[in-house]
Each structure stands twice: as C-alpha cells, then as structure tokens.
Amino acid sequence: MEAYQRDFLDLTLEREVLRFGSFQLKSGRISPYFFNMGRIDSGAALARLGSAYAAAALRAGVGFDMLFGPAYKGIALAAATAMALANDHGRDLPWAYNRKEAKDHGEGGLLVGAKLQGRVLIVDDVMTAGTAVRESLDLIRDQGAIPAGVLIAMDRQERGKGERSAAQEVAADHGIPVIAIASLADVMALAGERPELAAHRSGLEEYRRQYGVV
Numbered sequence: 001m002e003a004y005q006r007d008f009l010d011l012t013l014e015r016e017v018l019r020f021g022s023f024q025l026k027s028g029r030i031s032p033y034f035f036n037m038g039r040i041d042s043g044a045a046l047a048r049l050g051s052a053y054a055a056a057a058l059r060a061g062v063g064f065d066m067l068f069g070p071a072y073k074g075i076a077l078a079a080a081t082a083m084a085l086a087n088d089h090g091r092d093l094p095w096a097y098n099r100k101e102a103k104d105h106g107e108g109g110l111l112v113g114a115k116l117q118g119r120v121l122i123v124d125d126v127m128t129a130g131t132a133v134r135e136s137l138d139l140i141r142d143q144g145a146i147p148a149g150v151l152i153a154m155d156r157q158e159r160g161k162g163e164r165s166a167a168q169e170v171a172a173d174h175g176i177p178v179i180a181i182a183s184l185a186d187v188m189a190l191a192g193e194r195p196e197l198a199a200h201r202s203g204l205e206e207y208r209r210q211y212g213v214v
Helices: 003-014 043-060 073-089 131-142 166-174 184-193 195-211
Strands: 018-024 030-035 066-069 095-103 109-113 119-123 146-155 178-183
Touching: 003 018, 003 043, 003 178, 003 184, 018 195, 030 195, 043 073, 043 146, 043 178, 066 073, 073 095, 073 119, 119 131, 131 146, 131 166, 146 166, 166 178, 178 184, 184 195
Parallel strands: 066 095, 066 119, 119 146, 146 178
Antiparallel strands: 018 030, 095 109
C-alpha cells in the first residue's frame, strides 16, 4: 500500500468516514462497513483528501489536461485536487464543474470554470450505479473534450445488478480507466494489520465472498 493510501485511510478512520458495523445499503445489502465522504467537513481534512486524490491520479499514470467535478460532491473534490496538484506537484491545471440546472441569467449555462477541452479527468467521491459519471461523460463529449478517466475515493469492488461492478462497467463501456485512492482490498489489508480492526476482518471477507467482483 502506498503512503498516500495509508494517509487517506487514516483520515477516513479519524473523521469516521469509514465505519464498521452493520449497515443496510440502498441496494438492500447488509454491509459490514460504510463509507460517507460527507464527514470530510473541515479545511484540514479536505486538504489531506485533495492530496490523496492528486497522488492517486499521478500514480495511475493517466494523461489529463484538466479536472471536472460533477455537482454536487465532486465540486469540492475537484477543487481540492486541483489545489493539491498545484501546491504539491507543480501542476497548475484548469478545473470546472456543472450546475444541476442551467442558469438563465448572468453568464448562464450549465458549466462553471474553465472551458472543457483536451483530456478531462472526472473527480468524484464513490461510484454506485455509475449514472452520474455517464452524465458527466456525455457533457464532456458534448463540449468536444475527451474523457481521460474517473478518479474516485473508494472502490467497493462489489457487483451491481450483473457480474461486474459499476467501476468495471464504466471502464468497459467507455474505454476509460477508473482510478480509486483505495479499495475494499485495501480496507481488508488494513484490518489485517491493525489489532483494533481485526474483529471486522471476517465480516469483510464474508461480504467479499458474497458480493465481490474478480
């Protein structure tokens, strides 16, 4: 596991973004863990998160010219990633985001920030059904830009309605990489290393046996 992944997982535990127990998901499944990025609610936490996103993007080796944050959660995440890329890695890139509804006054339109052009990396929190990502892909292509990939915080690595996960479906259907800072496999590795998390490992293993993807 890379240093940025460990710091990210430490952050999620400190801020209770990542919690263990018994949680009913929207799908109806009972999960032994829950991941809620809404708990990143301070400047310092967001800065650490942005550093992890930036490190993951660069570690993946994907070429990109700008960032796009889908409304609403992706907006802050794209901004934090853009700042981290500039401050930590000397890459000052443009970024943009969309509105949920087009503005009919002032500058108008659905998009705010830099013009979508070149290779655009989408920055979001998690991927469940992949619907929001597909809407972003359509928006980017409509502007004449090229989707470079999708950067998310956590890949749950579990099946959707079919045999593939939402991340695998997006990657296969659109021919772009889906990059995650961390995954269920990383959470399980962490549980195996830390005594205070050891009690949760068997539940994680059983959940992966039931719903995990190859």
